[in-house]
Amino acid sequence: MTDFTTARPFAHEDVAHWDIETEVAIVGFGASGASAAIEAAQAGARTTIFEMGSGSGGASALSGGEIYVGGGTDVQQAAGFDDSVEALEAYLMMAGGPDADAAKVTLYARESLAHFQWLKDQGVPYKGTFVPGKIIEPETDDTLIWSGSEEAWPFSEKSRPAPRGHVIQHMGWGGGRRLVDVLEAKARELGVEVRCDARVLSLVADRDGAVTGLIVKIDNKPQFVRASRGVVLCTGGFCMNQDMLRRYAPEALRLSDPIGENDNGSGILMGMGAGGDAIHMDQFFTTCPWIMPPSLVYGIIVNERGQRFINEDCYHGRVSRTMIDQPGGRVFLLADNAIFERPFELSRIEIAAVGETWEEVEQELGMAEGTLAATVHTFNRYAAEGHDPVYRKHPQWLKVLNEGPFVALELNFSESFFSFFTLGGLNTLPTGEVLDSAGRAVRGLYAAGRATSGLPRWGHGYSSGMSLADCTFFGRQAGKQAATAGTATLVEAAE
Amino acid sequence: MTDFTTARPFAHEDVAHWDIETEVAIVGFGASGASAAIEAAQAGARTTIFEMGSGSGGASALSGGEIYVGGGTDVQQAAGFDDSVEALEAYLMMAGGPDADAAKVTLYARESLAHFQWLKDQGVPYKGTFVPGKIIEPETDDTLIWSGSEEAWPFSEKSRPAPRGHVIQHMGWGGGRRLVDVLEAKARELGVEVRCDARVLSLVADRDGAVTGLIVKIDNKPQFVRASRGVVLCTGGFCMNQDMLRRYAPEALRLSDPIGENDNGSGILMGMGAGGDAIHMDQFFTTCPWIMPPSLVYGIIVNERGQRFINEDCYHGRVSRTMIDQPGGRVFLLADNAIFERPFELSRIEIAAVGETWEEVEQELGMAEGTLAATVHTFNRYAAEGHDPVYRKHPQWLKVLNEGPFVALELNFSESFFSFFTLGGLNTLPTGEVLDSAGRAVRGLYAAGRATSGLPRWGHGYSSGMSLADCTFFGRQAGKQAATAGTATLVEAAE
Numbered sequence: 001m002t003d004f005t006t007a008r009p010f011a012h013e014d015v016a017h018w019d020i021e022t023e024v025a026i027v028g029f030g031a032s033g034a035s036a037a038i039e040a041a042q043a044g045a046r047t048t049i050f051e052m053g054s055g056s057g058g059a060s061a062l063s064g065g066e067i068y069v070g071g072g073t074d075v076q077q078a079a080g081f082d083d084s085v086e087a088l089e090a091y092l093m094m095a096g097g098p099d100a101d102a103a104k105v106t107l108y109a110r111e112s113l114a115h116f117q118w119l120k121d122q123g124v125p126y127k128g129t130f131v132p133g134k135i136i137e138p139e140t141d142d143t144l145i146w147s148g149s150e151e152a153w154p155f156s157e158k159s160r161p162a163p164r165g166h167v168i169q170h171m172g173w174g175g176g177r178r179l180v181d182v183l184e185a186k187a188r189e190l191g192v193e194v195r196c197d198a199r200v201l202s203l204v205a206d207r208d209g210a211v212t213g214l215i216v217k218i219d220n221k222p223q224f225v226r227a228s229r230g231v232v233l234c235t236g237g238f239c240m241n242q243d244m245l246r247r248y249a250p251e252a253l254r255l256s257d258p259i260g261e262n263d264n265g266s267g268i269l270m271g272m273g274a275g276g277d278a279i280h281m282d283q284f285f286t287t288c289p290w291i292m293p294p295s296l297v298y299g300i301i302v303n304e305r306g307q308r309f310i311n312e313d314c315y316h317g318r319v320s321r322t323m324i325d326q327p328g329g330r331v332f333l334l335a336d337n338a339i340f341e342r343p344f345e346l347s348r349i350e351i352a353a354v355g356e357t358w359e360e361v362e363q364e365l366g367m368a369e370g371t372l373a374a375t376v377h378t379f380n381r382y383a384a385e386g387h388d389p390v391y392r393k394h395p396q397w398l399k400v401l402n403e404g405p406f407v408a409l410e411l412n413f414s415e416s417f418f419s420f421f422t423l424g425g426l427n428t429l430p431t432g433e434v435l436d437s438a439g440r441a442v443r444g445l446y447a448a449g450r451a452t453s454g455l456p457r458w459g460h461g462y463s464s465g466m467s468l469a470d471c472t473f474f475g476r477q478a479g480k481q482a483a484t485a486g487t488a489t490l491v492e493a494a495e
Numbered sequence: 496m497t498d499f500t501t502a503r504p505f506a507h508e509d510v511a512h513w514d515i516e517t518e519v520a521i522v523g524f525g526a527s528g529a530s531a532a533i534e535a536a537q538a539g540a541r542t543t544i545f546e547m548g549s550g551s552g553g554a555s556a557l558s559g560g561e562i563y564v565g566g567g568t569d570v571q572q573a574a575g576f577d578d579s580v581e582a583l584e585a586y587l588m589m590a591g592g593p594d595a596d597a598a599k600v601t602l603y604a605r606e607s608l609a610h611f612q613w614l615k616d617q618g619v620p621y622k623g624t625f626v627p628g629k630i631i632e633p634e635t636d637d638t639l640i641w642s643g644s645e646e647a648w649p650f651s652e653k654s655r656p657a658p659r660g661h662v663i664q665h666m667g668w669g670g671g672r673r674l675v676d677v678l679e680a681k682a683r684e685l686g687v688e689v690r691c692d693a694r695v696l697s698l699v700a701d702r703d704g705a706v707t708g709l710i711v712k713i714d715n716k717p718q719f720v721r722a723s724r725g726v727v728l729c730t731g732g733f734c735m736n737q738d739m740l741r742r743y744a745p746e747a748l749r750l751s752d753p754i755g756e757n758d759n760g761s762g763i764l765m766g767m768g769a770g771g772d773a774i775h776m777d778q779f780f781t782t783c784p785w786i787m788p789p790s791l792v793y794g795i796i797v798n799e800r801g802q803r804f805i806n807e808d809c810y811h812g813r814v815s816r817t818m819i820d821q822p823g824g825r826v827f828l829l830a831d832n833a834i835f836e837r838p839f840e841l842s843r844i845e846i847a848a849v850g851e852t853w854e855e856v857e858q859e860l861g862m863a864e865g866t867l868a869a870t871v872h873t874f875n876r877y878a879a880e881g882h883d884p885v886y887r888k889h890p891q892w893l894k895v896l897n898e899g900p901f902v903a904l905e906l907n908f909s910e911s912f913f914s915f916f917t918l919g920g921l922n923t924l925p926t927g928e929v930l931d932s933a934g935r936a937v938r939g940l941y942a943a944g945r946a947t948s949g950l951p952r953w954g955h956g957y958s959s960g961m962s963l964a965d966c967t968f969f970g971r972q973a974g975k976q977a978a979t980a981g982t983a984t985l986v987e988a989a990e
Contacts, residue, residue: 007933008704008770098745207702209503247774247922250593269932273770275503279742282777305885307802309822325820327804368884370873378865389863390800427742437764438502 004215004222006269009205012212018226022048022193024482025214025227026234027200027267030058031176032449032471033234034183036432036479038122041190045229045483049192050216052199052262056184057177059236059260059421059450060471064137065168065175066147067472068465069116071109075144076162079130083162085109090159091150095466097458099280104455107430108473115473116166122186124179125169134294136316136464141171148463149315153392165465179468203231203270203445211274211444230444230482232432234475235267236260237422237450239284244269248281248424251324255286255418263421267451271426275442276434280453281424285462286324287317288411288418290333292344296409298399299335300379304328306362306371308379311393320418321459323411332365333409334358334376336401343409348417352410361406372408376401421467423459425452432478446482448475499710499717501764504700507707513721517543517688519977520709520722521729522695522762525553526671527944527966528729529678531927531974533617536685540724540978544687545711547694547757551679552672554731554755554916554945555966559632560663560670561642562967563960564611566604570639571657574625578657580604585654586645590961592953594775599950602925603968610968611661617681619674620664629789631811631959636666643958644810648887660960674963698726698765698940706769706939725939725977727927729970730762731755732917732945734779739764743776743919746819750781750913758916762946766921770937771929775948776919780957781819782812783906783913785828787839791904793894794830795874799823801857801866803874806888815913816954818906827860828904829853829871831896838904843912847905856901867903871896916962918954920947927973941977943970 024040029051040047070088089109130144147165168175204213238244239258303326343349353364362372383398432446449471456466519535524546565583584604625639642660663670699708733739734753798821838844848859857867927941944966951961
């Protein structure tokens with residue numbers, strides 16, 4: 001077999017024979033690929049999905065099926081929240097970090113309500129009910145939850161808070177599988193061809209750099225696929241590729257639990273090899289489910305030096321991501337007897353120290369005298385007054401931690417459960433067109449989801465549902481754009 | 496004029512006529528390019544340097560001309576330091592961070608003494624004298640200084656400390672200009688052709704991806720240059736390219752003072768376009784000269800929450816880089832009357848608060864009561880005992896800060912002097928061969944210095960002299976390898 005590589009496209013001029021002909025070839029059958037396929041097929045293009053696994057799913061199917069939408073959905077309104085496009089946009093800009101993609105954010109905020117309707121139109125069920133409180137995903141089949149840092153400083157100062165995590169109707173965790181099933185059914189209904197157990201080996205590009213097809217391994221044979229209108233990379237991130245993590249995001253090597261199925265970064269590499277520019281490759285989302293049970297959110301979190309480092313009422317992933325920035329490999333969640341409950345078993349959070357006083361806890365952890373204990377006493381003094389002038393935790397989560405015995409729970413990056421996935425990827429226009437480093441579109445090449453740097457592109461700003469929002473919405477744009485290449489029309493703008 | 500781009504090589508097959516023929520084409524005439532040229536010419540290759548500026552220099556000429564070498568140089572020995580290859584290697588591995596390049600580190604540690612001799616052989620003068628203390632560069636023409644975190648925790652625990660910054664003999668700061676002059680003279684003596692005011696527009700590669708030449712703008716006309724043995728990119732980093740900073744290292748956008756001449760990243764972009772893999776693009780070095788006068792090193796540094804965050808006796812750049820990780824945009828250097836002297840004027844460090852007590856300083860800064868003052872009191876209590884169990888500052892830099900009045904000096908990322916340059920770049924073998932994302936060498940393409948991710952590749956581990964060490968040593972390897980392509984022989988291994 002010829003030695004194909006993801007690092008460089010195969011030369012179009014050297015293709016002797018096309019084994020498969022299609023118009024839009026989509027690589028990867030998670031939420032991005034399915035959404036792209038639906039739009040491409042509806043736009044009239046012959047559409048084929050190539051999936052390396054044995055069926056649809058990808059990382060999307062491992063998720064909770066939660067989508068970050070706002071601007072005043074029916075569910076938000078029914079629960080009494082008055083969200084706006086402006087508030088959603090402001091939040092997404094903050095969440096996007098120092099290089100938030102204003103074009104994508106603005107478009108998504110404006111079209112968020114229409115996108116929610118589109119999801120329903122595809123058959124995604126929503127019960128329409130709100131679950132208050134600080135949770136990771138509903139244990140029930142309810143819809144709306146607080147899924148980010150909306151109520152926490154500094155987000156709450158610049159964007160009017162509203163819950164925006166909209167979860168597919170599904171009893172318990174894991175609704176992502178159902179979400180992909182619904183989208184898959186719709187894609188198949190529209191006549192999209194699906195090739196599973198089909199691993200893409202290489203893109204094909206002509207000598208002008210335009211992508212014209214790909215080479216797929218099917219039945220252990222390389223098959224040459226002509227994609228006359230374009231290739232859409234929906235291959236996910238690279239959390240399962242240790243070598244890529246080492247080269248681009250080595251801090252993530254400290255984490256134990258990638259959320260992925262075949263997230264080996266192959267699409268990003270192929271896109272780069274075809275001239276695409278990969279950006280913010282150091283960024284990743286991570287979280288440890290330390291807010292289960294939620295009474296622990298009344299606790300405070302300190303690093304190995306006994307110092308707090310964030311308002312603990314932020315989104316659990318933002319708090320967890322900030323843990324990684326701390327000196328050393330451990331952080332501690334401090335609780336008193338009134339709020340202590342045993343942590344969620346799967347979190348692998350262990351008790352590191354117990355004491356009748358905070359000084360005893362400090363000593364048992366081997367910390368210098370006057371560090372952890374001083375931190376708690378300062379926190380307590382202000383909590384008693386109902387505020388936290390140091391890290392601005394919201395008063396609703398303040399509790400004086402003075403009811404002994406006291407406990408330090410240990411979160412250890414290499415031993416506790418820190419799930420993660422990568423956020424860096426190909427630089428794309430809102431249309432899904434992949435840009436080269438000079439800002440020009442690579443002809444015939446599109447991408448969406450975690451193969452791109454999208455709405456979620458800053459580990460410290462991630463909120464639950466942002467990735468699936470990005471996958472489904474910008475997957476749609478990419479599919480439509482590929483199918484109608486040359487028209488430069490966005491999905492919603494055309495409707 | 497045809498629309499050339501750095502994002503993609505021009506097709507070799509479309510070159511109608513070669514205007515210039517050479518064997519090794521070197522792009523950029525700083526320390527890397529000069530070192531590469533010397534070796535290439537000595538290996539017998541016809542060698543041409545293309546420099547976009549009007550003369551040699553680059554960022555190297557803006558430096559202090561300090562090179563990080565060790566393992567027991569004559570200068571170290573004369574000053575009574577017993578350094579070893581093992582200690583140098585251990586230090587460089589720590590300094591390289593989570594993805595230190597073991598192959599480069601091991602080779603450089605082993606060949607460090609021979610490389611120092613090579614520098615002398617080219618005519619680089621060294622006085623041979625040691626200057627003790629914590630300084631940035633000698634004000635004199637002395638040679639050896641402590642230029643990193645060798646004596647500071649945690650480096651001191653894993654590598655026996657020795658000073659390793661070897662500065663060219665030159666009165667005062669700025670010896671980098673002389674270093675490049677010496678190397679330039681040697682290169683010219685060897686018959687290297689030099690084309691200045693020659694901006695490279697694009698690489699040329701054949702349809703198999705091998706780099707065969709480049710296109711250079713000379714006299715406002717594109718000239719096609721055939722480089723029969725290879726192209727060596729010695730173009731520096733991208734600290735002066737705002738768009739690249741935004742896409743790859745947005746945290747550096749907060750900093751005010753790039754150290755560069757034409758460090759626009761063009762070589763990195765051209766290398767990427769030719770299939771090269773750019774790694775650790777988020778990494779950068781930064782420093783604010785807060786250790787001038789050095790009495791201020793007895794002070795402690797706190798973030799906006801009044802918390803310390805590092806042992807302040809680390810290399811000034813490591814301390815400065817860690818400042819950027821802190822919440823907010825300001826940090827404060829705290830001094831008492833005994834150690835206070837006015838900061839180096841160019842640092843743009845201002846007095847933010849003065850008080851008769853630390854509580855007054857805390858209040859004047861608007862910090863919550865019991866934060867900054869508590870930090871100082873805890874530090875003082877331990878300093879009086881001669882240790883710092885919280886951040887492990889070395890006892891030699893501990894002083895009880897109890898002689899009022901007290902002052903908080905403000906370091907503000909956007910207003911104080913934070914010089915910086917980037918550390919991410921092309922992934923290369925120790926031979927300078929540029930690797931693609933699959934780990935295969937791009938034929939005909941080499942790189943060195945800040946166009947690569949080299950010895951210095953982690954902002955938190957940078958030490959003065961590491962970049963010029965990398966530029967000169969691995970510039971040599973790349974020049975030799977290009978000149979003798981196919982032999983895979985390293986410079987020193989061949990000697």
